[in-house]
Amino acid sequence: MRWKALIPTTLILALIAVCTVFFLDGWVKCAIERLGTTVNGAKVDLGSAQVKLLDLSVRLHKLQVTDKDNPMTNALEIESLRFDVAGKPLTWKKIIIEKADIQGIRTGTPRKKSGALTKKQKKTIEQKAAKKTREIAKKAASFAMTNLKEEYDPKKMVQLENLEAYKKTQEEQTRLTALANTWEKRLDAAKTQDIVKETESFIQRIKNEKYKGLEGIQKANNTIKQGKKLKKDFQKAKKDFKELTQTLKMELKQAKDVLKEIDRLRRQDLNGFLGQLKAGFSAQGISKGLVGAQWFAKARQSMHWSQKIRDMIPKKKEEAKPAPPPPRIGKNISFPFHHHWPDFHVKEAGVSGSIGHNSPLHYSGTLTDVTSAPKIVGRPIVLNIKSQKEKGPRSLSLRAEFDYTMDKPREKIDLTYQGISLKNIVLGSVGAPVSIQNGQGAVQAHLETQEKNIKGTISFSAAPVQLRHAITPQQAKDKFLSILHDVLMKLNKLDLTVFVSDTITSPNFKIKSSLDKQVSRAVREVLNKELEDIRRNLKTRINALVNKEIKGLTDLLNSKTSMITDKIQNKEQLFKLTDGKIQKALDDLKEKVKKAIPLPNLGGNQSEDKKPPTLKDLKNIFKKK
Amino acid sequence: MITLWHKKNAFNRKNIFPTVLTAILNYPTILVMIIVKLILKFIKILNKDxxxxxxxxxxxxxxxxxxxxxxxxxxxxxxxxxxxxxxxxxxxxxxxxxxxxxxxxxxxxxxxxxxxxxxxxxxxxxxxxxxxxxxxxxxxxxxxxxxxxxxxxxxxxxxxxYFVIVWAVKKYRERVLAMFQKWKITHILKGSKIYHLYKTYS
Known part of the structure; x- marks a missing residue:
């Protein structure tokens, strides 16, 4: 033991403590800036930080969070933050903030220096922003219409590879050719000619045959047997052929049904293209083009933030078999704790700030129960903000509740904001860019989420409003655009309601706008005519592409089916004729035999038994003798 | 270089910690010097001190x-x-x-x-x-x-x-150090100016 080192050691430790106190503010400032910059993706600056160990409070001044898409602007600026930390829980490493005060919250304030991280990162951010803008513009363009006839040019829209009817025709031509060959083969495989020839030769043979004496009887008997066998074979061949004919006829009928199917596909193709027109070429489409894309982008962004908050809250249950701890960091294991303190808890924070730069709207309110473990606290996070004047031309009221105390997270937002300056707000593009020249607006929103589901409405109304629609003289010649321009210029009121539904990750937005009615009323006539023209052109284009193919297929089908039908008919005729001949030949043979061979009296009463001998008698004649 | 850096970053009580840290990281020479000094000192104590x-x-x-x-x-x-x-x-x-x-x-x-x-x-x-x-x-x-x-x-x-190092230091002093001291090159180095500089520096 170095007892002599006791004093120097104490001095060193004291020096460490003094240094810690001395540099603590710098460390805190540095830590907040570094952590904030990492999370934000752009610079986070802090004017100063003061940590007072005696009264356990932290004061931060001039916190600036750069808007990473616009590095010369602060997404958020807070004038001062003060946190009073509770001492007792701190000894257990629990940060409980009894009272906090956040003052001077402002958004969109200009920065003196760029908040971009580095040139390389700035470039990446700008590229991302440009990409985002392009996407929005593209979306708006698809909703609206820039140049109708060009956009809906049937030659561009309708391509052979997009036509189902054309594809089917091509397939069927190949299939039918192959099928017709198999029909022919199957028909040829039925040996009709052979059996007919055999029958003919048999008939010819028995015509010339003569029967005399006992040999004659024997011969006649054999011939009859042959005749019967032949007749049996013939009947079998006839039956087989009949079955084959029935199958072929059914297949021919099916082949003809293909034409009906192709016709149906042609109608389906036309309807498909017309459906595309309906989506983008309507008055609703124009409204969506003007305001939809922007709303979608903003709403999606807010959903994204909601998801971020949820991710920050610890998951609902400890898994039965937890995942292995992350290397380099490890995992903190919790044990039963006799105090009901979460790791972090802001009990109550007073917030105040302002919106707008020229004539700011001041607001104040409270933020309560922000915590890392909402289940321990048992209360939801509540943000309550109200403007100094609750009613009037300019007012704000916001109540947001983030409830993570249950297994299913729930959020609820009620917002009323009146007197929003809409000056120079850029809307979408309808032939030319549309922006708001002057106007005042109001937003009323009610949104509710439960687990993954979201529902609610966001109503926006602007009155009075004056739009700017900068069309070129060239564009002014376009009848449709000039009418639309008049409508937009005369517009002095704009109501918009966005219905949000489905899930947070993929919300469904339905927009209902007063603009729809106004625009549709004004442009219906022009629009309908244009639509009708495009419909007609589309139909002509589809028909021109498909009809030739269908005609080819129909010809092929007709030629093949008629050939097969002819063949079937010929063969059927042949069977019919031969069938009569064979029966007649057998009858003739019997008659001939009866006449040629005198039958003996077989012991029966002659007078009573005068009937001619039957074939049975003839057969048994040898047995009796 | 360091003077220039000092001029750029005027003394600020709140900024001193991050700036000192940044200085060390930005000028690796300082870090290398500290490490070299530490190693030399260790060799010295390893040998006999x-x-x-x-x-x-x-x-x-x-x-x-x-x-x-x-x-x-x-x-x-x-x-x-x-x-x-x-x-x-x-x-x-x-x-x-x-x-x-x-x-x-x-x-x-x-x-x-x-x-x-x-x-x-x-x-x-x-x-x-x-x-x-x-x-x-x-x-x-x-x-x-x-x-x-x-x-x-x-x-x-x-x-x-603890025990492995006790054993290793003993073995080092008995064998390796004794062997080094017998080498001619050690004698030459000990007589050189570099060694004197090292002695002065350490």
Missing amino acids: ASPQQIAGGMALGAIAGITPIASLHNLAVLILVLMLRVNISAAILSVGLFKAFSYILDPLFNKIGYSLLVNAGPLQSLWTTLYNTPIVPWTQFNNTLTMGSLAFSLIVFWPV
Whole structure:
């Protein structure tokens, strides 16, 4: 033991403590800036930080969070933050903030220096922003219409590879050719000619045959047997052929049904293209083009933030078999704790700030129960903000509740904001860019989420409003655009309601706008005519592409089916004729035999038994003798 | 260069820590100089200045700080021990650096050990719960798998490290150092200006 080192050691430790106190503010400032910059993706600056160990409070001044898409602007600026930390829980490493005060919250304030991280990162951010803008513009363009006839040019829209009817025709031509060959083969495989020839030769043979004496009887008997066998074979061949004919006829009928199917596909193709027109070429489409894309982008962004908050809250249950701890960091294991303190808890924070730069709207309110473990606290996070004047031309009221105390997270937002300056707000593009020249607006929103589901409405109304629609003289010649321009210029009121539904990750937005009615009323006539023209052109284009193919297929089908039908008919005729001949030949043979061979009296009463001998008698004649 | 840097960053009480840190990181020469100085000092004490037990004690204590996360409260106790016990401080500082690199590779193993001790070791649960409910103790981060695992590992290897180093220093002085001193080149170097400069510098 170095007892002599006791004093120097104490001095060193004291020096460490003094240094810690001395540099603590710098460390805190540095830590907040570094952590904030990492999370934000752009610079986070802090004017100063003061940590007072005696009264356990932290004061931060001039916190600036750069808007990473616009590095010369602060997404958020807070004038001062003060946190009073509770001492007792701190000894257990629990940060409980009894009272906090956040003052001077402002958004969109200009920065003196760029908040971009580095040139390389700035470039990446700008590229991302440009990409985002392009996407929005593209979306708006698809909703609206820039140049109708060009956009809906049937030659561009309708391509052979997009036509189902054309594809089917091509397939069927190949299939039918192959099928017709198999029909022919199957028909040829039925040996009709052979059996007919055999029958003919048999008939010819028995015509010339003569029967005399006992040999004659024997011969006649054999011939009859042959005749019967032949007749049996013939009947079998006839039956087989009949079955084959029935199958072929059914297949021919099916082949003809293909034409009906192709016709149906042609109608389906036309309807498909017309459906595309309906989506983008309507008055609703124009409204969506003007305001939809922007709303979608903003709403999606807010959903994204909601998801971020949820991710920050610890998951609902400890898994039965937890995942292995992350290397380099490890995992903190919790044990039963006799105090009901979460790791972090802001009990109550007073917030105040302002919106707008020229004539700011001041607001104040409270933020309560922000915590890392909402289940321990048992209360939801509540943000309550109200403007100094609750009613009037300019007012704000916001109540947001983030409830993570249950297994299913729930959020609820009620917002009323009146007197929003809409000056120079850029809307979408309808032939030319549309922006708001002057106007005042109001937003009323009610949104509710439960687990993954979201529902609610966001109503926006602007009155009075004056739009700017900068069309070129060239564009002014376009009848449709000039009418639309008049409508937009005369517009002095704009109501918009966005219905949000489905899930947070993929919300469904339905927009209902007063603009729809106004625009549709004004442009219906022009629009309908244009639509009708495009419909007609589309139909002509589809028909021109498909009809030739269908005609080819129909010809092929007709030629093949008629050939097969002819063949079937010929063969059927042949069977019919031969069938009569064979029966007649057998009858003739019997008659001939009866006449040629005198039958003996077989012991029966002659007078009573005068009937001619039957074939049975003839057969048994040898047995009796 | 340093003067220029000083001019650029005028003294500010609140900014001194990050600026000093940035300066060290930006000018690696300073860092290299510190390390070289430390190694030279260690060679000196290894050769004759300190006893093997003092060197081994310093290295074993330094191993605790090196293996466990440096910003832990228990390392304050290690620091006090290093200062108060008759152990070699240079050896302890060098040991921290050496074992830090070594511990980086073994982090997954420390995590597993820590997890087993904190979660799977049933009889220890009451001890952990008591510690968790005791003021100040949670600041030691004992409930972190990495801290607990590495601390347990460093305590297990404390005595083996101590004895191995005592043995190694003795062997070094008996064989390697004696062998070096017999070499002609050592005599030539000892007579050279560089050696004199080294002696003066150290």
